[in-house]
Amino acid sequence: MTDPYKALLDHAYENITGTSDDEGRFTVPPAKVFHEGKNTILENFAEIASVLRREPDHLMKFLLGELGTSGKLEGTRAVFNGKFEIELIKNLVVKYTEDYVMCSECGKPDTRLIKEDRIMILKCDACGSHRPVRKRRARPESVANQLEEGKEMEVEIQSISKRGDGVVRIGKYTMYVAGAKPGQKLEIRITRVAGSIVFTERV
Numbered sequence: 001m002t003d004p005y006k007a008l009l010d011h012a013y014e015n016i017t018g019t020s021d022d023e024g025r026f027t028v029p030p031a032k033v034f035h036e037g038k039n040t041i042l043e044n045f046a047e048i049a050s051v052l053r054r055e056p057d058h059l060m061k062f063l064l065g066e067l068g069t070s071g072k073l074e075g076t077r078a079v080f081n082g083k084f085e086i087e088l089i090k091n092l093v094v095k096y097t098e099d100y101v102m103c104s105e106c107g108k109p110d111t112r113l114i115k116e117d118r119i120m121i122l123k124c125d126a127c128g129s130h131r132p133v134r135k136r137r138a139r140p141e142s143v144a145n146q147l148e149e150g151k152e153m154e155v156e157i158q159s160i161s162k163r164g165d166g167v168v169r170i171g172k173y174t175m176y177v178a179g180a181k182p183g184q185k186l187e188i189r190i191t192r193v194a195g196s197i198v199f200t201e202r203v
């Protein structure tokens, strides 16, 4: 005989789990980033990889590639060689989530990365769709090799300098775009490269 109280509990529990299955439940923990000496630390790296259900090595490789630097995992945190803007690291975690975790069909994070014929496929367990992982634009290293005076290119402003110029970091380079705001995508022409500083004008 069924215990009515237990049935009631089961029912309540079903309701709770039902609610928690809504897409609203999925939140990527905000990246905790700070500078330590000449390095940039992503304090909750392991937590992020675990919530995204991705191999720590895969996430780390992505971040290092995008930053164009080297680094290492140290316990549950990631250490990047070089002082990178905090917002930049945060944005990269969001980009990784969009490219390698979220299903573009149903918008859910219940996906897996599988390899088919050497192509990385993002397979969604929620809606069954699958797509090749979006090809990212050129890696920072390869773009960095092409930074020369007169070159025109499209850039996305990542942050803003103390002087109010838009800032784009590409590998070891810092590019300044006058009067541009973070998030803005625009065409620029490189007017001068001085060491790792890149001056531009808008096209």
Ligand SMILES: [Zn+2]
Binding pocket: 103, 104, 105, 106, 107, 108, 124, 125, 126, 127, 128, 129
């Ligand atoms: Zn889906």
